[in-house]
Amino acid sequence: MSQVVRNGSSGEIVANIGAIAVPQTAVAVTASASATAAFTGAEVGDIVKVSPLAALQGGIGIASAFVAVTGVITLQLINVGANATLSAQTMWAECVHH
Numbered sequence: 725m726s727q728v729v730r731n732g733s734s735g736e737i738v739a740n741i742g743a744i745a746v747p748q749t750a751v752a753v754t755a756s757a758s759a760t761a762a763f764t765g766a767e768v769g770d771i772v773k774v775s776p777l778a779a780l781q782g783g784i785g786i787a788s789a790f791v792a793v794t795g796v797i798t799l800q801l802i803n804v805g806a807n808a809t810l811s812a813q814t815m816w817a818e819c820v821h822h
Contacts, residue, residue, distance in 0.1 A: 740765030
């Protein structure tokens with residue numbers, strides 16, 4: 725569920741913020757993979773910021789986050805260590821409309 729941030733003078737929605745549920749995702753060692761999470765209000769082309777609420781497994785990192793389909797955030801994950809799976813995670817997300 726996301727909350728909206730509005731422009732004070734016009735009332736226009738300028739961003740959506742809230743939690744996303746990222747599913748368990750296999751990420752091969754020294755490779756990358758993607759995971760998707762539903763996010764109400766996300767629009768194609770939004771600027772996306774994502775932050776885990778807890779530490780990710782050793783070696784796994786977030787390379788990028790973007791909206792390619794309305795209402796869905798895609799995370800590109802990388803693995804530079806020995807861990808092969810990102811556990812299911814709740815992350816904080818912000819989509820800024822431009």
